Amino acid sequence: MTTTTPLAPKAGRLPGGRRRFTAARPAAGFVAAALVLFAVAPLALSDFRLGLLAKYLCTAIVAVGICLAWGRGGLLTLGQGVFFGLGGYAMAMHLKIADAGPGHVPDFMQLYGTATELPWWWRPFANPVFAIAATVLLPMAVAAILGSFIFRRRVKGAYFAILSQALAAAFAIWLVGQQATTGGTNGLTDIQGFFGYDLNDPVNQRMVYFVIAAVLLLLIALARQLMHSRYGELLVAVRDSEERVRFLGYDPANVKLVAYVVAAGMAGLAGALFVPAVGIISPALVGIVPSIELVIGAAVGGRASLTGAVLGAIGVAWARTALSEEFPAAWTYFQGLLFIVALAFLPGGLASLAAIVKRRRRNQGLSGDTA
Numbered sequence: 176m177t178t179t180t181p182l183a184p185k186a187g188r189l190p191g192g193r194r195r196f197t198a199a200r201p202a203a204g205f206v207a208a209a210l211v212l213f214a215v216a217p218l219a220l221s222d223f224r225l226g227l228l229a230k231y232l233c234t235a236i237v238a239v240g241i242c243l244a245w246g247r248g249g250l251l252t253l254g255q256g257v258f259f260g261l262g263g264y265a266m267a268m269h270l271k272i273a274d275a276g277p278g279h280v281p282d283f284m285q286l287y288g289t290a291t292e293l294p295w296w297w298r299p300f301a302n303p304v305f306a307i308a309a310t311v312l313l314p315m316a317v318a319a320i321l322g323s324f325i326f327r328r329r330v331k332g333a334y335f336a337i338l339s340q341a342l343a344a345a346f347a348i349w350l351v352g353q354q355a356t357t358g359g360t361n362g363l364t365d366i367q368g369f370f371g372y373d374l375n376d377p378v379n380q381r382m383v384y385f386v387i388a389a390v391l392l393l394l395i396a397l398a399r400q401l402m403h404s405r406y407g408e409l410l411v412a413v414r415d416s417e418e419r420v421r422f423l424g425y426d427p428a429n430v431k432l433v434a435y436v437v438a439a440g441m442a443g444l445a446g447a448l449f450v451p452a453v454g455i456i457s458p459a460l461v462g463i464v465p466s467i468e469l470v471i472g473a474a475v476g477g478r479a480s481l482t483g484a485v486l487g488a489i490g491v492a493w494a495r496t497a498l499s500e501e502f503p504a505a506w507t508y509f510q511g512l513l514f515i516v517a518l519a520f521l522p523g524g525l526a527s528l529a530a531i532v533k534r535r536r537r538n539q540g541l542s543g544d545t546a
Contacts, residue, residue, distance in 0.1 A: 201399065204482065205392065212388040222377045229384040229452040231492040232391050236445035238473045238488035239391070239398050239481065240438030245470070246478035247402050248434040249414035251332075254339030255442045255469050257346045258314035260461030262443025264350075265313055266450045267363040268297060269306035274367050282365070283358050294356050303370065307447075314443030315436045322435045326428035331417075340463050347462035362457025369451040380452075387448045394441055395481055401437070402481070410434055442469075464507075468495070471510055474517040476524050483526025 216228060237255055244250040271281040272293070279285075280293055293301070300306045321342070325335060350357050358364065372379040401407055413420050413427045420427050450456050459465070468491070476487015491513070499506040517524055523531075 205396065208395075209392060212392070213385065217381065217384075222380060225384055226380055226452065227493075227496065228489075229380075229387050230449065231489045232384075232387045233445045233449040233452060234469060234472060234492045235485045235488040236387075236391050236394055236448070237442045237469045238476070238484040239394050240441035241470060241473040242478055242481050242484035243398050243401060244434045244438040245473065246480070246484065247407060247414070248410045248431055249331075250431060250435060250438075251336040251470070252339055252435070252438060253336045253463075253466050253470055254341075254343040255438070256343045256461040256463070256466035258318060258439040258442035259446035259449070259465070259469070260346060260350070260456065260458075261314045261317060261446065262310040263446030263450050263456035263460070264357070264363065265300065265306055265309040265443075266447035267366060267456045268300040269303060270366045270368060270450065271363055272297070272301045273370075281363075283361070283363070284355065297356070310447035311440045311443050314446075315440040318436045318439030319432065322432045323428075326431050326435075329428075340466065343461065343463050343466045347458040350458040350461070358457070360458060362455060362459070363450075364455045364457070366450060366454045374451055374454060383448075383451045387452060390444065390448060391485070394444075395485065398441075399481055406430075406433070467514070468492075468510060471514045471517075474524060475513055477526025479523060480526035483524050487524060487526075 212232075217225060220228060237259060241252055241255060244252050271283075275281050280291065300309065325338060330338065350362070351360050353359065367374055369379065369383065372382065374380060374383070402410075409420070409425065409430055410433075413425075413430045417427045420430070446456065446461075449460075469488070472488030472491040473484040474487070475491055476485065477483025491510070495506060495510070498509065502509070521527065
């Protein structure tokens with residue numbers, strides 16, 4: 176008579192709450208991140224360093240969208256600077272109008288002497304509701320139009336990345352050429368107020384930091400929900416086998432378009448928050464190089480991991496500030512080397528190191544048992 180050994184319960188169903196434990200890990204990490212951002216950082220950092228952290232958190236917001244589009248969907252978005260710039264300029268235009276006061280044009284228009292009244296396409300941005308909505312909806316609309324053409328023509332891989340870079344270059348060149356209405360190379364600078372609050376006041380600067388930190392946490396929660404939803408599984412399926420998904424009755428173009436548009440909206444919101452945090456938006460912040468820098472942060476940290484992408488973006492932004500002071504001419508080469516090393520030798524980024532070490536230990540244990 177043969178006896179059958181009952182199967183061991185699955186890891187997620189062990190008695191004592193293994194499933195509850197795994198489900199609680201993201202919540203515990205979220206609480207820990209909130210404590211660091213809202214309690215530890217404001218107490219440990221000076222106003223200047225906290226302002227720098229606010230700037231880094233804006234790049235982390237962009238990295239959340241990159242993690243969704245690239246890490247989950249395989250879309251190497253090298254043009255996120257465009258959407259970052261659209262959101263940033265939309266916010267800066269409103270703040271410059273508010274700083275100028277009723278009946279006046281922004282200071283740079285007075286300096287160039289080319290306009291005595293606001294250009295027609297500036298006027299809607301005098302409305303704060305319109306301006307806030309535009310910081311997110313305008314990048315998403317542009318991404319929807321571009322993505323529809325790109326994905327329906329089945330452009331992907333390196334070709335999609337090159338098109339993204341070309342878009343960033345074209346946008347930066349256009350901004351430089353519109354000196355009378357966009358500030359040209361200088362951009363929109365010397366922003367003093369933020370919806371009635373004086374940005375020269377350290378208390379208000381801290382308020383801006385708290386707003387950025389809160390938005391980052393909310394977007395991480397939103398992105399995680401998307402990545403672990405049925406749509407997230409479909410996005411992975413499109414990334415791994417687009418033709419099979421098409422045979423199952425889904426349109427891969429629409430699946431990729433959603434991720435691209437959501438990532439664009441996040442980048443636009445990051446750009447809008449960057450303006451009050453730093454007080455400037457310019458073509459130098461939206462071109463090819465800034466777009467690549469945003470991707471490098473996600474790649475180094477781990478593009479498939481929200482935590483890794485966020486920490487990588489913050490770490491690379493911090494390293495850029497710290498090392499560029501010591502090596503101003505060589506930092507760009509360091510960035511390129513980081514990107515190459517991350518893609519060639521550690522495709523999963525630093526977030527994958529723990530899994531790699533664990534897998535090697537398991538393989539060594541299996542080989543030892545076999546011997």
